[in-house]
């Protein structure tokens with residue numbers, strides 16, 4: 040890997056700082072302000088008419104810090120993939136601002152994006168589909184290496200070094216993707232991302248398709264690489280059990296909106312948003328007796344249609360704590376102690392004193408109200 044001279048402090052330093060003060064550790068690598076992605080729904084045989092929009096990402100704001108791992112969780116269809124595809128500009132945003140290392144890239148042209156895209160790489164859920172089946176590993180890795188400016192006579196040595204860094208051997212160089220196991224293929228996907236010497240890797244459910252034991256190996260590898268190459272990660276997963284150990288902070292999404300943003304440990308110990316509790320309740324516990332005995336919060340029904348999302352709090356149609364205000368006023372994103380944010384009128388696990396000390400976050404959606412949260416009796 041080439042040594043980038045302007046790289047800031049290492050991930051260990053930032054991780055320690057961000058765990059204690061997640062809003063303040065490290066400098067901002069990526070800033071996202073009021074990001075919206077609406078997909079037009081078309082109908083018509085001769086002339087396409089727009090008959091509605093899918094609200095895939097709807098007024099989302101957050102900051103990713105250098106060296107940080109930000110987990111993103113939520114049910115299928117809540118907008119996780121759309122969010123990260125938009126951050127690397129594979130999907131065009133409808134509104135809002137994306138800044139990478141201080142530079143506004145929201146409307147950057149293809150040409151302007153080229154050098155920036157090299158610093159942001161994606162790793163996909165299905166390594167089989169994301170690797171070209173007609174290319175040998177050798178070719179898959181040498182193309183991005185050359186993009187990085189590695190001389191032709193150095194490419195083979197660098198390719199071998201990359202392979203060894205992700206736990207594969209030199210004899211794998213001449214194989215095609217279908218000649219590997221799922222875990223090995225994901226290692227190749229990671230090696231391909233590393234080849235351009237990125238600062239940020241966006242991982243879209245990188246281990247969901249793998250066996251549990253292989254998941255742990257790939258996650259360990261990602262953690263080692265983060266320390267070695269001073270990487271930041273945005274790590275998308277369906278459920279909270281996967282992101283628990285890798286994330287410094289976690290974002291919980293529901294129907295395109297942020298429900299909760301919290302330091303990872305605190306989210307598990309003290310979830311403030313009822314939806315987060317429901318996601319935690321869905322994590323299976325290995326001991327069947329303990330699993331049966333625990334009280335799971337009730338969340339009934341399917342998520343509403345993202346073409347016509349509910350007014351007020353998007354979660355109110357399924358929330359066991361909902362009251363009248365929830366159906367009428369969108370809750371602001373409120374910042375509690377320790378940089379823990381939640382968008383809920385009736386937060387859990389917080390005292391009246393903690394609510395009194397909390398403030399409206401700058402990340403609150405523009406359409407949200409200013410009602411202060413209240414503890415339910």
Ligand SMILES: Nc1ncnc2c1ncn2[C@@H]1O[C@H](COP(=O)(O)OP(=O)(O)OP(=O)(O)O)[C@@H](O)[C@H]1O
Nearest residue numbers: 078093095114115116117118119120121122277345
């Ligand atoms: N290109 C598109 N055109 C229209 N709608 C889209 C498009 N891509 C995604 N959507 C819709 O946007 C919403 C968010 O989709 P997205 O793939 O981001 O969800 P997700 O959280 O990644 O789900 P999963 O966990 O299943 O991967 C869904 O309702 C989806 O149907």
Ligand code: SF4
Nearest residue numbers: 352355358365383384
């Ligand atoms: S705002 Fe109301 S409906 Fe939404 S999560 Fe909180 S209590 Fe439930």
Ligand SMILES: [Mg+2]
Nearest residue numbers: 119120121243
């Ligand atoms: Mg997805």
